[in-house]
Amino acid sequence: MSLQSPTIQRVKLRNKPSRTADKVFFGVARAAGYSSIVIVVAILFFLSIRAWPAFEQQGILDFTFGSGWDTTTTPPTLHIGAMLWGSFLIAGIGVAFAIPMAISIAYFIEFLAPKSIAKTATVIIDLLAAIPSVVIGLWGLGVFSPTGAGWAQMINQSLGFIPIFQNESGTFLRSPFIAGIVIAVMIVPIIASITREIFSQMDKEVINGAMALGGTRESILRKVILPTSAGGILGGILLALGRAMGETVAIFFVLNLSYDEVNWLNILEPQGGAIASLILSKFGEATNDEISALLAAGVVLFIFTLIINAVASYIVAKAQPWRKA
Amino acid sequence: MMDQQFHLESKDINVWFGERHVLKNVSLQFPINQVTALIGPSGCGKSTFIRTLNRMHELIPSAGLAGAVLLNGEDIYGEAIDPVDVREKIGMVFQKPNPFPTMSIKENVLSGLKLSGRKIDNGAELVETSLRRASIWNEVKDRLGEPALSLSGGQQQRLCIARSLAMGPDVLLMDEPCSALDPGSTRRIEETILELKDSMTIVIVTHNMQQAQRVADQTAFFLSEDGDPGHVVEFGATNDIFHGPIDPRTNEYVNGRFG
Numbered sequence: 001m002s003l004q005s006p007t008i009q010r011v012k013l014r015n016k017p018s019r020t021a022d023k024v025f026f027g028v029a030r031a032a033g034y035s036s037i038v039i040v041v042a043i044l045f046f047l048s049i050r051a052w053p054a055f056e057q058q059g060i061l062d063f064t065f066g067s068g069w070d071t072t073t074t075p076p077t078l079h080i081g082a083m084l085w086g087s088f089l090i091a092g093i094g095v096a097f098a099i100p101m102a103i104s105i106a107y108f109i110e111f112l113a114p115k116s117i118a119k120t121a122t123v124i125i126d127l128l129a130a131i132p133s134v135v136i137g138l139w140g141l142g143v144f145s146p147t148g149a150g151w152a153q154m155i156n157q158s159l160g161f162i163p164i165f166q167n168e169s170g171t172f173l174r175s176p177f178i179a180g181i182v183i184a185v186m187i188v189p190i191i192a193s194i195t196r197e198i199f200s201q202m203d204k205e206v207i208n209g210a211m212a213l214g215g216t217r218e219s220i221l222r223k224v225i226l227p228t229s230a231g232g233i234l235g236g237i238l239l240a241l242g243r244a245m246g247e248t249v250a251i252f253f254v255l256n257l258s259y260d261e262v263n264w265l266n267i268l269e270p271q272g273g274a275i276a277s278l279i280l281s282k283f284g285e286a287t288n289d290e291i292s293a294l295l296a297a298g299v300v301l302f303i304f305t306l307i308i309n310a311v312a313s314y315i316v317a318k319a320q321p322w323r324k325a
Numbered sequence: 326m327m328d329q330q331f332h333l334e335s336k337d338i339n340v341w342f343g344e345r346h347v348l349k350n351v352s353l354q355f356p357i358n359q360v361t362a363l364i365g366p367s368g369c370g371k372s373t374f375i376r377t378l379n380r381m382h383e384l385i386p387s388a389g390l391a392g393a394v395l396l397n398g399e400d401i402y403g404e405a406i407d408p409v410d411v412r413e414k415i416g417m418v419f420q421k422p423n424p425f426p427t428m429s430i431k432e433n434v435l436s437g438l439k440l441s442g443r444k445i446d447n448g449a450e451l452v453e454t455s456l457r458r459a460s461i462w463n464e465v466k467d468r469l470g471e472p473a474l475s476l477s478g479g480q481q482q483r484l485c486i487a488r489s490l491a492m493g494p495d496v497l498l499m500d501e502p503c504s505a506l507d508p509g510s511t512r513r514i515e516e517t518i519l520e521l522k523d524s525m526t527i528v529i530v531t532h533n534m535q536q537a538q539r540v541a542d543q544t545a546f547f548l549s550e551d552g553d554p555g556h557v558v559e560f561g562a563t564n565d566i567f568h569g570p571i572d573p574r575t576n577e578y579v580n581g582r583f584g
């Protein structure tokens with residue numbers, strides 16, 4: 001009893017690194033972490049300064065959601081609504097084509113292919129993801145466009161009664177449909193590679209359990225594998241969407257930009273938009289007003305891309321309910 | 326003529342993984358309403374064998390097989406037999422509880438019907454009877470909509486049993502179903518096995534000698550010596566295997582002297 005001390009002495013727990021090497025590493029990592037935030041904010045800040053005159057001259061809402069690009073009016077009309085919507089439309093078409101493709105590839109590699117083939121296929125997918133987009137753009141322009149226009153014409157002939165497949169111009173080149181497929185080619189490897197990774201982390205015992213219950217490959221994919229992986233795959237899709245929204249060159253090659261009118265859903269018409277392509281096409285001979293407007297377009301694109309990426313990382317982080325309980 | 330005396334029967338089962346011969350000439354008979362225990366040291370091929378009984382074995386790419394498995398006299402590896410049908414009739418419970426993580430307790434019970442594309446009528450009733458037969462109804466009846474992963478390990482394993490039972494199988498295969506569980510959960514699963522055997526044929530792999538004696542009517546002792554393929558050393562009534570084995574190796578094993 002005499003041994004009892006009057007106050008309980010709490011032990012100090014170490015939460016700071018003690019060794020020098022650890023300290024250095026800790027410092028470098030922390031600096032890198034913070035600086036990435038600083039860089040993002042700085043880019044946004046300086047862009048915004050240069051972009052501000054355009055926002056002020058055009059009005060933020062008109063600028064972002066209105067349509068028309070005309071330097072002969074006073075003040076010039078510089079609205080990006082058609083381009084902004086076009087970015088979403090093309091990214092959406094791209095993702096719609098890419099998802100089934102990418103999931104099939106990932107499923108094949110992870111669950112069907114013999115080991116050696118699976119390894120080779122994984123390497124090829126990663127290589128595809130590394131193809132520069134200008135190369136894909138050139139492929140789209142020189143190789144794919146005529147074929148794609150043929151497909152578009154077939155779709156129009158058989159499904160033309162559906163409004164989105166109508167075509168009044170008579171030409172099927174340089175449409176959101178074609179640009180969307182080119183984007184799909186770019187993002188399939190991204191989604192496939194993330195999906196494959198997620199499939200590979202699935203508990204194989206759960207799949208065995210489904211097999212033992214009389215599941216077929218198809219029913220197991222639909223009822224067990226996809227629901228379990230959905231969050232992670234969605235994160236991958238959003239990541240790819242971010243890439244698609246920011247894509248410049250590839251779309252520029254294969255899309256006819258139409259500034260004055262939003263092409264809401266007529267995906268086979270040769271009219272479309274994409275912010276990044278707008279910037280590329282106008283920057284060369286831009287007036288001062290236009291330069292500010294193009295930077296402002298960059299700010300808008302940047303913000304939308306940031307939002308998509310933020311949503312993506314949130315979903316990926318939350319989406320691991322299958323982790324052992 | 327009709328050889329109906331054994332419900333399930335393996336005839337000269339041989340298994341290879343690639344070039345490696347891991348099971349040799351395993352012929353066992355599993356009568357209806359009896360529990361058969363498969364015992365033996367690790368790596369002697371018990372899991373491999375039990376997986377041949379519902380064609381789970383063939384899912385491994387390098388796997389090879391010779392021999393036959395007869396269910397009611399018909400070879401489940403026959404040309405015209407769909408493995409998916411086999412697995413509906415012959416259910417399986419695994420070593421590690423593996424409920425479907427995205428599904429609720431109730432959905433897990435009905436998952437087999439959904440996976441095999443069968444119609445579900447009387448879903449609620451089927452859920453209740455299956456959970457009752459797996460002796461877990463009372464614990465989960467008020468939380469059927471909760472995620473299966475909210476259950477304890479032992480409960481998850483009984484849910485997996487219920488999930489198999491919902492398919493109405495004639496045979497239930499269990500590969501060390503209690504090895505990841507605490508003694509209390511183990512005892513409850515043993516009780517469940519004894520209740521279930523009135524309505525089906527049960528085959529259970531176990532490392533627990535007491536468990537084999539508590540639940541099994543007959544026992545098969547597997548052994549793989551010096552890299553030779555695994556084979557059955559002795560097969561007979563559980564009582565004989567444990568108290569009057571013919572082969573000295575069986576005697577050593579059941580008395581805990583190796584493996």
Ligand SMILES: Nc1ncnc2c1ncn2[C@@H]1O[C@H](COP(=O)(O)OP(=O)(O)O)[C@@H](O)[C@H]1O
Nearest residue numbers: 342347366367368369370371372373374385387
């Ligand atoms: N998928 C597999 N590929 C190759 N060898 C395997 C595979 N599964 C099991 N084996 C081998 O087959 C033998 C029997 O294994 P197993 O049936 O798991 O034994 P047990 O269940 O009795 O412990 C072991 O030598 C094991 O290494």
Ligand SMILES: [Mg+2]
Nearest residue numbers: 371372373500
């Ligand atoms: Mg085993």
